[in-house]
Amino acid sequence: AVVGVGLVDGGWYTLSRAFPTFTDCWVASAPRGARGPQHRVAMYDLWQHRPGPLLRNLRVPALVIAATGGKSDAVVRDTVTRAAARLHDARLHTIEADHAVHVQHPERIAQLLLDRFATSGLTGAAPAPRSDA
Numbered sequence: 001a002v003v004g005v006g007l008v009d010g011g012w013y014t015l016s017r018a019f020p021t022f023t024d025c026w027v028a029s030a031p032r033g034a035r036g037p038q039h040r041v042a043m044y045d046l047w048q049h050r051p052g053p054l055l056r057n058l059r060v061p062a063l064v065i066a067a068t069g070g071k072s073d074a075v076v077r078d079t080v081t082r083a084a085a086r087l088h089d090a091r092l093h094t095i096e097a098d099h100a101v102h103v104q105h106p107e108r109i110a111q112l113l114l115d116r117f118a119t120s121g122l123t124g125a126a127p128a129p130r131s132d133a
Helices: 022-029 036-048 052-057 073-086 106-119
Strands: 005-008 061-068 089-096
Touching: 005 106, 022 036, 052 073, 061 073, 061 106, 073 089, 089 106
Parallel strands: 005 061, 061 089
Antiparallel strands: none
């Protein structure tokens, strides 16, 4: 059973609401130095994503973490606030980052997740693997 969810750096907003065409989205949101088609394909998939019904149906504690400070900062702040408001029991954190906040600040993300779910009583983490095998 799912007992909590961490939504880190995307997937919680409807990009097509803010950007009527994918080209508009790509120009405003593409990470600096993005090369090759993989970033563009991933961004296109996010632009097509409609998370609203999924968010409304979540009934577990959530942590929403968004990267701010990029080219589309105003859009991110607005959409992440609306997304968090749709969730049953959400906490919202924004972190200054260029892109991929989980890559730039992995320790901070891990600590935020641990803090959120420890205070929710969700501390059923699996034990660390033994190194004496």
